[in-house]
Amino acid sequence: MTRSRKQVLMVLQQAQEPLSAAAVHQELGLCCDQATVYRTLHYLEEQGLAESFVLHCTEHGTERYYTAVQGADGAPLPHRHWFHCIRCHAFIELGSCAVSAMVRSFEETQQVSVQHHVLYLTGLCRSCREASTPAGQR
């Protein structure tokens, strides 16, 4: 793997939340241009080293977010889903995948093979929710 591929992968592995290409670029500082970051993320996903999903939020528009599939130690990371706060843009990890049981029973009844699914939640995180609710109504 080239140096830039390793660096991008490391950024994803160390991140506590999904990152957009712009966020990865920012993490890397000035070492690569944004086009290289986009290409590299695409390459890592093709190689099965990263996963991505597209999320729409009014402030950032439609953006693709990436996560690593393995930790820095090579151990597989669990398949994850996220909550996205539409005000402060924080991501909060949902618990284990609630969809997989549904997918399995769908595969069985429909005799299909599901390769991919997308689930994310959007809304207000705790502090944004509190900030937007008048004190008397909490």
Ligand SMILES: [Zn+2]
């Ligand atoms: Zn928030």
Ligand SMILES: [Zn+2]
């Ligand atoms: Zn899932």
